[in-house]
Amino acid sequence: MGETTPLYVRVRKTRIINLKANFCLMKDDDSGIFAKYYDQIYLNMKDYQKEATIIKDVIRQLEKKESKTLLDVGCGTGEHLKHLSSDFQCTGMDINRNMIKTAKDKVPNAKFKIGNMIDFRLKEKFDVIISLFSSIGYVQNFKNLVKTLENFHKHLDHKGLAMVEPWLFKKDFRKDSIGLTTFEDERLKLARMGTTEIVGSKWFIFLHYLIGEGGKIEYVREVHRMLAVDNQDYIKAFESAGFRDTKFLRENLWDGCRGLFIAAK
Template identity: 30%
Template sequence: MYGGEVAEIHDDLNSSRGKDYGSEAEYVTEVIRRHRPGAASLLDVGCGAGGHLEHFARLFDRVEGLELSADMLTAARPKLPGVPLHLGDMRDFALEGRFDAVVSLFGSVGHTRDEDELRGTLECFARHLTPGGVVLVEPWWFLERFIDGYVSGDVVETGRRTIARLSHTVGTGDAASAMDVHFLVADREHGVRHFSERYEHKLFRRDEYESAFAAAGFEVSYVEDVQGGRGIFVGVVRGEQP
């Protein structure tokens, strides 16, 4: 999952498919400061290759990133000189200091395997927030909106490469999904190469997310039809965290 070949092309591919990392980072920042005026520090959990974080670094005085894939962090570091990037699991990590905001984008939280893990992940986020801090989470697709057998395909030019991406997503039972993604990458130096990856996600219902936020100590709201249609959850931590 999220190996070196994907890390190398990840942000270029998504930008070429229409993802505007800069505008999304500005929107997320606006939402955070609507709930926490003057928010100056941010932790990006599941920061990937740094597509959002390099923009957050312009918008906050202090930013850090956490990512499970070492290959993604290798791709992120050249974009983020001087920014602390931590190899770690969102379900159980412990960093020094706290942040005014914790964000988790791109549906990364869908990699938790059940409601207990989801709640534990959000509790971990809460422990890294200052009093009154804000968490902003882009969920994976809700169970009630999931399309079994969904197929997606793109061919893009990134300037250095031509990339074809094809995916097929199916339900796997027990409210989970598996996405098989195949890539063809062509460039002058290496010719054409093919590789594939499989991504597994838990399909939580919206109310299950909301219950997990509440159990983790957040006042939560949901904003529909942003971040590519998956929406965002915005939670404000209640009181002091241990």
Template identity: 25%
Template structure:
């Protein structure tokens, strides 16, 4: 795939080291978020949900356990290969780039845990949002869960060392040219590795412009996984509900 050859995330996300570094993500918090979200949206059991950029499928699995018919898609072949061990009659996974619509419509489309803003071409952010609109059934809801960039930039930790599974990760963070960037360096089995994560610092105003251009109506804005009010200075997340 041409996209995979030119973007940093397709190589970094496909390595085992990405999953080693982030293996301690809070599953309880993710499960609580899914419960709060489907309750707020009043999604009936057996509703169809697309988990867009699903990674190794943890949100998809939680949603399926809550009684929903879930499809998870991701660009990373390794992540999808891992996720497929959880497949059943109402849970399936396959590789797909979210900037193009899947050939199916859903009651809800979720894009979770800051899985937008990676593209080198900014138009692909808008294309991804337009794709979500095409993937929704009439009356369906889209949800984007993004970082609150203002708080992230204000509280950025420039340097961090983290040891996971015997690997010492050296992490350097910075804000540059409209992107939140993270340089990750480590050595494993006498080989040096270096990757840079680069996520566009999209604000609520940026999303509002995308939504206007895509013909999408923003319905609700939340600032954390408990679905409390969004505050640009203090909220941990920017969670957008739209259709």
């Protein structure tokens, strides 16, 4: 009552305060929430079986020798591997131990490792390395992107293939867009809203969760720090990592696909 502040001022203040709050208070993406509710959020949105079938078809079309071994970097909860493990000897790698724990339960015939894609070291080499649904975006900057792709190159067998679904390109950033995802069953009610900001070469995703479970509602915030670059930067990074014939497939591979880089060793 008695409020005379024009609406636009209040909106501007809220935005400034929120931005500060975002940077100061938000937990990083290791808060556990991302892994805990990952499948509830994404299994309704994505058809992993269809995506895995397309990946398999692309591999069979482009391979120079029969591919037998496959590494999924940033494998999350193992949904792609679940549908690839009858065709390939699969290994999944992720930095988040909770993701790996879920993936192991889901895909008992695959091997799993916890590691950072920028500097992981495995004894084996692979015929194919995939990294899907923008896991690579988490490397945050161009230097790390090159290091990560060099690492992929090192872990590929002769004539092996790398397939990388990138994070959104910087040119496609939509200011003021707000994402909303909901999930509901008899045990859990979940709403997640997200905003994004680009600051320099970093792309921040601020996620706000309302989680209703066991008669209580919890509010959790989380920030994901992503890479803000464009298509040609990925191509440059593949080339400096030693790959050849880097292609970018943009046509509708699957719903919501962010395109797919494919490069050969």
